[in-house]
Amino acid sequence: MNNSISDEVALRIGMAARALPACDVSHMLKILANIVDFPPSIEDLSGLSTKELQAAVAGELLNASPHHLNDALALLKGEGLQETEHLPVPKGLAEGEMPDSIRVAIASDYGENLNGHFGSCRQFLIYQVSAEEIRLVDLRMTAGPASRDEKNAFRARLIRDCQLLYVVSIGGPAAAQVIKRSIHPVKMAGGRDAREILAELQNILAASPPPWLARAMRQPPVNHAILK
Numbered sequence: 001m002n003n004s005i006s007d008e009v010a011l012r013i014g015m016a017a018r019a020l021p022a023c024d025v026s027h028m029l030k031i032l033a034n035i036v037d038f039p040p041s042i043e044d045l046s047g048l049s050t051k052e053l054q055a056a057v058a059g060e061l062l063n064a065s066p067h068h069l070n071d072a073l074a075l076l077k078g079e080g081l082q083e084t085e086h087l088p089v090p091k092g093l094a095e096g097e098m099p100d101s102i103r104v105a106i107a108s109d110y111g112e113n114l115n116g117h118f119g120s121c122r123q124f125l126i127y128q129v130s131a132e133e134i135r136l137v138d139l140r141m142t143a144g145p146a147s148r149d150e151k152n153a154f155r156a157r158l159i160r161d162c163q164l165l166y167v168v169s170i171g172g173p174a175a176a177q178v179i180k181r182s183i184h185p186v187k188m189a190g191g192r193d194a195r196e197i198l199a200e201l202q203n204i205l206a207a208s209p210p211p212w213l214a215r216a217m218r219q220p221p222v223n224h225a226i227l228k
Contacts, residue, residue: 004039005039005040006041006042008042008078009039009040009041009042009045012042012045012075012076012077012078013025013028013029013032013040013045013076014028015075016028016072016073016075016076017072018122018141018143019068019071019072019075019122019143020057020064020068020069020072020143021064021068021143023143027060030060031053031056031057031059031060032045032056034055034056034059035048035052035053035055035056036048042078045076045077045078046077046078048073048076048077050069050070050073053069053072053073053076054069057069057072067120068143071122088111088112088125088136088139089136090126090136090137090138090139091135091136091137092137092138093128093135093137097128098128098130098133098135099130100130100131100205101128101129101130101133102128102129102130102163102164102201102205102213103126103127103128103129103137103161103162103163103164104126104127104128104129104162104163104164104165104166104198104201105124105125105126105127105140105159105162105164105165105166105183106124106125106127106165106166106194106197107121107124107165107166107167107168108121108122108123108124108125108194109121109122109123110122112125112136112193112194112195113190113191113192113193113194114166114167114168114188114190114191114192114193114194114197115168115190115191116167116168116190117167117168117169117170118152118155118165118167118169118170118171118174118175118178118185119148119151119152119155119170119171119174121142121167122141122142123139123140123141123142124139124140124142124155124158124159125139125194126138126139126140126159126162127194127198129198129201129202129205130202130205131202131205131206134195134198134199134202140158140159142154142155142158148173149173152171152173152174152177153177155174155177156174156177156178156180156181156183157181159178159181159183160181160183162183163182163183163184163213164183164184164186164201164213165178165183165184165185165186166186166188166194166197167185167186167187167188168187168188168189168190169187170185170187184212
């Protein structure tokens with residue numbers, strides 16, 4: 001009897017675990033053990049229903065919202081894997097590197113793209129940006145509390161070291177949490193390449209940053225139209 005899990009099934013399980021709050025691969029396997037035979041097959045995962053997964057997740061005491069459950073179920077069924085399996089790799093930042101730079105968060109669902117809403121994006125891409133360089137320094141997954149108020153505060157804390165946030169959309173209560181932490185939110189149409197957006201920001205940094213950006217970069221402020 002073969003008890004091994006195929007690479008395709010392992011990928012689906014790993015990505016589904018990432019979509020659920022406070023869940024890892026071993027926890028996801030325990031959840032699946034309640035509803036399918038081991039080892040699970042592609043056919044087993046493709047045949048799962050929302051009701052089955054919801055009951056199994058509740059049995060493991062995970063606080064998963066319908067949004068999280070739908071995402072996890074879609075990934076278990078193999079939907080959207082091409083968008084999520086190739087995540088960008090951060091390079092990190094040593095102390096003292098990139099002086100006169102700003103830290104920027106971009107709400108993203110896949111790739112190096114601005115395509116996420118603050119309350120539902122899968123991850124925040126974290127960049128360090130100066131007039132000379134754009135560097136991806138971190139990738140922060142957003143699985144966390146399900147209730148709206150707790151989720152907004154949790155996500156704002158995830159990016160508390162950033163000065164600027166790009167999102168497709170953000171609600172009033174969430175924006176208040178972000179602004180409370182001295183992060184400037186910028187709403188922009190989705191589907192754009194993150195580095196293309198940051199190249200535009202570089203042009204502002206290279207010229208005369210607006211006062212709030214100059215303060216973040218510890219530079220003397222220069223009169224300039226505020227970035228909208």
